Amino acid sequence: MYYLGIDWATEKHDLCLLDEDGTIVEQLEIKQSNDGFQRLERLVMLYGADNVLLNIERSDGLLVDWMLTQGWALHVTPSMVVAHRRPRRSKSDPSDAYLLAHLLRLKDPDCRPLTRSSPLVLHLRELARALDKTIVDQRRLGNRLSYLLYQYFPAANRLFAHVESLICLAFLEAYPTPELGRALTKHQLKLFLKRNNYRFMDRLDLIYAQLQMPMPSAAVSSGYVVQVQILIPLLRELHHTRSRLERELPAVFLTHPEAAWWKSFPGARGPLTPARLLAWIGDDRDRFPNPESLQATAGTAPVTRRSGKSLNVEFRTACSHQMRSAMDDFARQSVRYSPWARQYLNEQLGRGHSKARAYRALANRWAKIVWTLWQRREVYDEAKHLANRARQGMGLPKAS
Numbered sequence: 001m002y003y004l005g006i007d008w009a010t011e012k013h014d015l016c017l018l019d020e021d022g023t024i025v026e027q028l029e030i031k032q033s034n035d036g037f038q039r040l041e042r043l044v045m046l047y048g049a050d051n052v053l054l055n056i057e058r059s060d061g062l063l064v065d066w067m068l069t070q071g072w073a074l075h076v077t078p079s080m081v082v083a084h085r086r087p088r089r090s091k092s093d094p095s096d097a098y099l100l101a102h103l104l105r106l107k108d109p110d111c112r113p114l115t116r117s118s119p120l121v122l123h124l125r126e127l128a129r130a131l132d133k134t135i136v137d138q139r140r141l142g143n144r145l146s147y148l149l150y151q152y153f154p155a156a157n158r159l160f161a162h163v164e165s166l167i168c169l170a171f172l173e174a175y176p177t178p179e180l181g182r183a184l185t186k187h188q189l190k191l192f193l194k195r196n197n198y199r200f201m202d203r204l205d206l207i208y209a210q211l212q213m214p215m216p217s218a219a220v221s222s223g224y225v226v227q228v229q230i231l232i233p234l235l236r237e238l239h240h241t242r243s244r245l246e247r248e249l250p251a252v253f254l255t256h257p258e259a260a261w262w263k264s265f266p267g268a269r270g271p272l273t274p275a276r277l278l279a280w281i282g283d284d285r286d287r288f289p290n291p292e293s294l295q296a297t298a299g300t301a302p303v304t305r306r307s308g309k310s311l312n313v314e315f316r317t318a319c320s321h322q323m324r325s326a327m328d329d330f331a332r333q334s335v336r337y338s339p340w341a342r343q344y345l346n347e348q349l350g351r352g353h354s355k356a357r358a359y360r361a362l363a364n365r366w367a368k369i370v371w372t373l374w375q376r377r378e379v380y381d382e383a384k385h386l387a388n389r390a391r392q393g394m395g396l397p398k399a400s
Contacts, residue, residue, distance in 0.1 A: 005100030117282035267334030299324035300364035
């Protein structure tokens with residue numbers, strides 16, 4: 001058997017091929033091009049595709065997609081793991097390629113086989129990733145707009161629930177300065193809100209009072225206004241993009257044959273949570289050979305470090321942050337619908353844990369349940385789960 005380590009980069013990739021004894025057989029560099037990929041194919045075919053195991057630091061990208069289509073035995077070792085396994089602080093691409101091959105030859109538990117989910121799940125994953133990035137961009141630009149308003153028009157930050165909302169953007173577009181806002185009559189403000197389909201007309205008096213409240217004026221506000229006018233169309237487009245993705249993601253999810261199974265969990269009642277769970281966990285049951293692998297990837301299980309008499313339990317940082325976010329949402333929603341989940345959360349809080357840690361512990365329990373039922377292809381049954389807990393001496397949740 002041969003072990004091929006691949007250090008990925010944007011324009012080129014370093015390769016190192018080891019034999020069973022750990023001797024370097026080949027060491028080369030290929031370009032991110034068709035010629036480079038064909039050179040890699042010739043190398044693998046020279047030693048036999050069935051006799052070469054490959055290890056790389058990332059699970060996506062053009063090179064990974066291409067290797068998976070070849071049917072090769074591909075493994076992934078997270079870059080943080082590689083960094084911790086380096087014998088010294090110095091780094092080079094050829095040495096990382098050697099280390100990847102070496103870890104695979106030693107059967108390091110962090111060298112995990114890479115499997116491919118169905119095309120539908122891959123499409124769902126990209127939609128979920130696009131939604132996450134859109135939300136981040138919306139929050140970032142919203143914070144920037146809020147900061148600008150505090151410099152010359154602080155009352156605008158208090159008019160509506162969210163400064164990046166369409167109604168707030170429309171107001172700033174029509175009345176970008178405190179003088180224009182203060183010049184509005186209550187009737188004019190009411191007409192503006194109705195024109196923009198504002199639903200909370202009971203806040204009319206409060207909004208008007210905020211605009212009329214005396215406030216020192218900035219010496220020069222024209223520069224701030226220019227920046228606000230730049231942000232308005234960007235935030236409006238992000239709002240529409242987010243709304244479209246929040247409709248498209250559940251719609252695509254419902255076309256998956258296992259959609260009903262995911263929706264059977266009490267923590268997957270919302271339109272986005274089950275879709276995000278399927279997107280990040282996938283539908284390939286070989287991806288997670290045991291519940292611990294799912295818990296580690298989801299970041300719900302802590303890291304335990306033992307040395308002599310010392311024992312440290314630490315927050316897990318090396319994980320899929322998207323999957324952790326989805327599992328956290330799942331755990332938080334489950335408390336509303338599952339008596340045992342609510343009881344378990346209260347027990348964690350009773351031990352003095354923070355809410356974040358308590359929800360993470362609950363998500364860790366759910367991850368094991370999800371994995372077990374996923375492998376058995378069984379639908380979640382709250383009554384059956386409570387009976388299992390009773391048999392294990394965990395007790396039944398108290399009626400609330």
